[in-house]
Amino acid sequence: MKLARYLSIADLERDARRRLPASIFGYVSGAAEDHHTMANNRAAFGRWALVPRMLTGVAQRSQEVELFGVRYASPVGIAPMGLSGLCAHDGDLQLARAAQQERVPFVLSAASTVPLEEVAAAAPGSWYQAYLSADRSAISPLLARIERAGFAVLVVTVDVPLASLRENELRNGFSVPLRLSPKLVMGGLAKPRWLLSTFGRTLTTRGIPHFENFTAKRGGPIITGATGDHRSGRAALCWEDIEWIRSQWKGKLLIKGILHPDDARRAAAAGADGVIVSNHGGRQLDGALATLDALPAIAQAAGEMRVMLDSGVRRGTDVLKALALGAHFVFVGRPAMYGLAVGGEAGVRHTLQLLRREIDVDLALAGCARVENLRREFVTRMA
Secondary structure, three states: OOHHHOOOHHHHHHHHHHHOOHHHHHHHHOOOOOOHHHHHHHHHHHOEEEOOOOOOOOOOOEOOEEEOOEEEOOOEEEOOOOOHHHOOOOHHHHHHHHHHHOOOOEEEOOOOOOOHHHHHHHOOOOEEEEOOOOOHHHHHHHHHHHHHHOOOEEEEEOOOOOOOOOHHHHHOOOOOOOOOOHHHHHHHHOOHHHHHHHHHHHHHHHOOOEOOOOOOOOOOEOOOOOOOOOOOOHHHOOHHHHHHHHHHOOOEEEEEEEOOHHHHHHHHHOOOOEEEEOOHHHOOOOOOOOHHHHHHHHHHHOOOOEEEEOOOOOOHHHHHHHHHOOOOEEEEOHHHHHHHHHHHHHHHHHHHHHHHHHHHHHHHHHOOOEHHHOOHHHEEEOO
C-alpha cells in the first residue's frame, strides 16, 4: 500500500469510511446525541488565527518536547480509544508499536482487548487509562497490576460517570457489548477485506475478544460485556477518591476530562501531575465547551501541573494553536483510528508523520523555530 497518497487526516478518514463496516465507522467517527460538542471542537480551532513573525531565523527547527522526564519527538501522542481491535487485528498493539516507533506516547484504553501486559512488553513507555468506580477494593489490585506490567503513567478519565446517549450507534446496529444485529452482520459481510483481515484473523488467533483491562481480572467477551458491571460505581467517584489513588500510586497521575479551571485546581490539590483538557471527543456531554476554548483558563489555573489537550485536533496548525494557548502536549484519537483502519501500524505511523510534517512547516511559516517557544503572542481570537 502506498500510504504517501494520503496527504491529510481527511484523506485517511475518507478511506477508513470505505474500508470499515458502517456500524464500526459510525462508532469511531460519531459522537453523542446531535454531535454539537464534536462540531464545536473543530469550530474552536477556526476561532483562533495564527499571527506569524517574520525574519526570526527558522532554518533549524525542533518540535521535540520533554514530558515527565521523557523526551518525545513531537508534541502529539495517541489518545486512549476503546475497541480499537474492531478497526484492525490487535489494534491496541499496532497503535502502541506505531507510537513507540515515532517516539511519542500511546495511552492504552481500559476498554481494550489486548492484555495490558502484552502492550507494555511490546511498547515499553506506554501509558494506561482507567475508568474507575468508587470501590477502592477493586482499584487497589488494578493499580498493582498496571504497576507490575511497567506502566509509569496512570490516566484517570473522570468525564464518564454514566454512558452517554449515542443515537448514531444505535441506528447503525452498534452497541457495547456488541450484539449481532442484522445491520451489524450485513455491514460486516459487505466489507470482505475487513471480514477476513480483522474479524476472521482475530477469531482464529484470539477467539472472541474480551475486555481485558478494565480491572485486575480478565473481563468478559465483547459480545456479553465485562465480568460484573464495570460501569457500576463510576457516578460515585469523587475528589477524595482521587486523593486516595494519589496516595496509592507511585507513578505519574493524570486526570482526563477537565473543562473547568476549578477542577484543574482540585486536581493539583489532590496531587495530580497533570490534566488532560478533554470532552471525550464529543462522545459524552453534548453541547459541552470546546476543549480549545477551555484551555487558556485551565492553563492559568494549573500551576506546576502539565496541561494536555485532546478532542478535535486534525492539523499541525491546530497543534500550534493549542500549544500557544497553554498546552504542553496534545493527543489525537480518531485520526489514529483512521490510520489504523487504512494501513494498520504503518497507517498509524503515517498519521503521526503527517502531523509532524505539518508542524514542521507551520513552525517555519509562523516564525517560531521551536515548539517550546510558542506563546500567546502567536495567536489571536477572531471576532
